[in-house]
Amino acid sequence: MNIRPIHNDTDLDRAFARMEELWAAEDGSPEADEMEVLSILIERYEDEHYPIGPSDPIEAIKFRMEQQGLTQRDLEAYIGSSGRVSEVLSRKRKLSLRMIKRLHDGLKIPYDSLMSQAAA
Numbered sequence: 001m002n003i004r005p006i007h008n009d010t011d012l013d014r015a016f017a018r019m020e021e022l023w024a025a026e027d028g029s030p031e032a033d034e035m036e037v038l039s040i041l042i043e044r045y046e047d048e049h050y051p052i053g054p055s056d057p058i059e060a061i062k063f064r065m066e067q068q069g070l071t072q073r074d075l076e077a078y079i080g081s082s083g084r085v086s087e088v089l090s091r092k093r094k095l096s097l098r099m100i101k102r103l104h105d106g107l108k109i110p111y112d113s114l115m116s117q118a119a120a
Contacts, residue, residue: 006045060113078102
């Protein structure tokens with residue numbers, strides 16, 4: 001096992017290549033241990049150099065609508081009148097904290113996916 005820190009994208013590419021070689025390693029083997037350490041190093045490097053921000057709340061709502069086959073009319077229970085639903089989905093109105101709570105409770109959309117646009 002010759003593991004080195006990941007300092008740049010070239011090191012990252014090498015780490016990914018080695019991970020591919022180790023992918024079928026048997027649990028408990030030295031190769032599986034090496035793969036685990038590499039995955040931690042890769043995750044740390046990517047978190048530091050390629051952070052992923054919070055998802056867009058409207059995209060999160062639309063994704064859940066698609067997953068569950070919902071229409072805009074179905075969102076009225078969580079957001080309000082059809083006009084208000086339309087305004088939210090077209091980004092003309094921000095989500096209120098009450099809407100966020102209802103969307104989270106009713107559709108199980110994570111708070112962090114909904115909060116980045118909350119009204120003050």
